[in-house]
Amino acid sequence: MKRVVVTGIGMINSLGLDKESSFKAICEGKTGVKRITSFDVSDFPVQIAAEITDFDPLTVLDGKEVKKADRFIQLGIKASNEAMADANLGDFDASKFGVSSAAGIGGLPNIEKNSVTLAEKGVKRISPFFIPSALVNMLGGMVSINHGLQGPNLSSVTACAAGTHAISQAAKCILVGQTKGMLVVGAEATICGVGVGGFAAMKALSTRNDDPAKASRPFDADRDGFIMGEGAGALVLEEYESAKARGARIYAELVGFGESGDAHHITSPSLEGPLSAMKQALSMAGDDIRVDYINAHGTSTPVNDKNETAALKQAFGANVPPVSSTKGQIGHCLGAAGAIEAVISIMAMRDGIMPPTINYTTPDADCDLDYVPNVARKADxxxxxxxxxxxxGTNGVVIFKKL
Structure with a gap:
């Protein structure tokens, strides 16, 4: 089969509008978690999130197009533009270049808005752009139009594993020779009344409204739920020989991926599902591959962090490498998380630095690994x-190797 490499990356989140500024802030241990400003949260049990407050959609779309694109699409276009420019493709065969997009929920703010419009003003006032702007796959649709990508146009809608699945789905297209390249983009923007209210009703979110900066506490004994984030991550994947022939700068090779289902519970994870995905990825990578750093799912929920720690121990035995979760800095970006965290992992390799797990102050007996606590660590x-x-119960794991 073909080899798959990464030649371009892009990222936007609550700490920065581009990959360099946001990665720097992540490694400095800063956080984008703050009181929500995009709607009135005075009556909400959860009033904090990792919002992007300084993004202007007119920087990526003209006024007419902005109306057709929900916020998650706008953010995805921003990250995609950065990744494509970073790859510096020049002339390429558009018929052999596709897009693999991802979101967990998609245009939830537009669904909320138009539902209210229907109830209060009637069916005739529903926006004609409502459906296109809300569809998850319209992210890939608009991105493919922007860059003229005529290869496979795929979309993953697998909750918080969607961004990672978009990477593996894109890789499969290249591995079997269907395409020479794929633009992967995961995006999410669900910080709205229905989104925050829905997750709060599940008791999934932290309620530390009085201390937003320390609310997300992955692997800490006092963790009480995740913080909603928004953002997008994008990667340009190419077939290795093709990228090499054009003299591309190669960030990393995708050497392994795994996908599994828990078949256990709609919200509570099993040990076997995550473990299976990790084992698949490690097996694909090969026995000569030694993982140096793991960017964990690490949501800051009591069950996930304990479960992921146990799965890591079974996957790696006594030799679990350093692990960190960057969700304390940028929140949990749901369907975009996998794409964003893949970009973070690749930049960590590039710069030789492990981002920290911030707000780690009280060790948990069930979470006893090296989580790179509070301060970034230089490492090869x-x-x-x-x-x-x-x-x-949907799981995804990817492994990248520096070339």
Whole structure:
């Protein structure tokens, strides 16, 4: 089969509008978690999130197109543009270049808005752009139009594993020779009344409204839920020989991926599902691959962090490499998380630095690994793994190797 490499990356989140500024802030241990400003949260039990407050959609779309694109699409276009420019493709065969997009929920703010419009003003006031702007796959549709990508146009809608699944789905297209390249983009923007209210009703979110900066506490004994984030991550994947022939700058090779289902519970994870995905990825990578760093799913929920720690111990035995969760800095970006965290993992390899797990102050007996607590760590990272696990028991793992 073909080899798959990464030649371009892009990212936007609550700490930065581009990959360089946001990665720097992540490694400095800063956080984008703050009181929600996009709608009135005074009556909500959860009033904090990792919002992007300084993004202007007119920087990526003209005024007419902005109306057709929900916020998650706008953010995805921003990250995609950065990744495509970063790859510096020049002339390429558009028929052999596709897109693999991802979101967990898609245009939830538009669904909320138009539902209210229907109830209060009637059916004739529903926006004609409502459906196109809300569809998850319209992210890939608009991105493919922007860049003229005529290869496969795929979309993953697998909750918090979607971004990671979009990477593996894109890789499969290249591995079997269907395409020469794929643009992967995962995006999410669900910080709205229905989104925050829905997750709060599940008791999934932290309620530390009085201390937003310390609310997300992955692997800490006092963790009480995740923080909603928004953002997008994008990667340009190419067939290795093709990328090499054009003289591309290669960030990393995708050497392994795994996908599994828990078949257990709609929201509570099993040990076997995440473990299976990790084992698949490690097996595909090969016995000569030694993972140096793991970007964990690490949501800051009591069950996930304990379960992921146990799965890591079974996958790696006594030799679990350093692990960190960057969700304390940028929140949990749901369907975009896997794409964003893959970009973070690749940049960690590039710069030789492990991002920290911030707000780690009280050790948990059930979470006893090296979580790179609070301060980034310089390290020679040749292989990085990124985990993503979603509601419905859907799991995805990717492994990248520096070339």
């Amino acid at each position: 990272i040749n292989v990085a793994m990124s985990n993503s696990f979603g509601f419905g």
